[in-house]
Amino acid sequence: MTPETTRRTVLRGTAAAAALAAAAAARATEAQAAQPGARELEIGILLYDGFSLLDPTGPAEVLSRLPGANVTMIAERRGQVRTDTGSVAVTADRSIAEVGRLDVLLVPGGGNRGTVGAMENQALLRWIRDIHRHTTWTTSVCTGALVLAAAGLLDGRQATTYWASADYLQSEFDVVYRPQRYVRSGKIITAAGVSAGLDMALYLASLIAGEPTAKAVQLAVEYDPQPPFHAGNAADADPQLKAFALRLLAESQV
């Protein structure tokens, strides 16, 4: 076996992976042949200037592994969209004008500037309302719940959001905040802050494709979390740590 051959199969050693890849390719071809009109699962993730990087990318990593899933990054205009820190840009491959239907919509959160910008962008809110009418699932991560609320989609519902935005969500909108990793209310699923999008996406994956597939996706992304500290739950955090966390956020944002 030449070095080139072994290098082509870095997953599962050598022969096993080659066999696996061949089998997968054969299955994919069969599936296409058997269902020439089989519809893809259209998953759209809305980006806006000042979004938080992990909010859309965590769920995209998970959901893009579902059979037949097609994940598309969408924004008001095509092109690069910068995060709240200004240091990373993700490409929106479609503008909202180009997307009229989605099976799944995900609205990420952002820093204060980005979230407020999205909440006050009437074109964006109108598009969210239009898309929501025909989705199977409408979802948010972090302060994305505030954007859904500003679009009027959370009226009279239970929802979760970023821990530091819970008071705002409840005081400004007709929403009952639930301090959970994700909350389902009808076809709307909201996730808590930033990293909670991963947990929500796995739950969503089970709703879309069933529990065995969701578990396989979890193994595919090796999501067996073992953070070195246990400081991520705001309910257990003292006021100093909360203030420190918000200061780090404020100072890292542009």
Place this chain on the structure above:
Amino acid sequence: MTPETTRRTVLRGTAAAAALAAAAAARATEAQAAQPGARELEIGILLYDGFSLLDPTGPAEVLSRLPGANVTMIAERRGQVRTDTGSVAVTADRSIAEVGRLDVLLVPGGGNRGTVGAMENQALLRWIRDIHRHTTWTTSVCTGALVLAAAGLLDGRQATTYWASADYLQSEFDVVYRPQRYVRSGKIITAAGVSAGLDMALYLASLIAGEPTAKAVQLAVEYDPQPPFHAGNAADADPQLKAFALRLLAESQV
């Protein structure tokens, strides 16, 4: 209070957030005034065609919250770099030719095609070796460990990688695989698959900025993981689930 005023402070309600933001701004100004030559912490994340989305974006979310941290996405050439699924592009803001020094280097993993491409790209491997000479920390996520190994950086070391690449890592290189979320060997830290980059980044944050800051970052990104299933550990997975996970990966990649 007008709606505009309340909307400007969606974190921590209203007055508290405004006061916080003002205090943070004042502190930032003071810090700049006090240390006009204070060096930023330069964190570079290498992208290559076919990388896995969460590998660089999870750690970028965490590390970009560190005081003075400057996270830059880097690739062989500036511009859009597509993931293994082809569905998302992240912008490389700098080319490798433009980056001669980094405090922290992170090499993400990718699908089979992307990983092999990086392992066989001599310009990339040369750059990794050059940068590594002066880093404080050189790190990888998932099959990024194979790229570090191909660059010769893991010789004689312990390391971790994606569960399905462990055999390959051990058989092709002089490396002892350790089935941990992250493994430190000198100034090199390798993480297990995809989502393990989050755990590794928090550990790295504590090494860089101390445990209190790392904990504040953990709270800032609300990293209190509660996956709906417990299927992410390959050591506990049966052969069927492993095969299913690898099939989903193979079929989702382009």
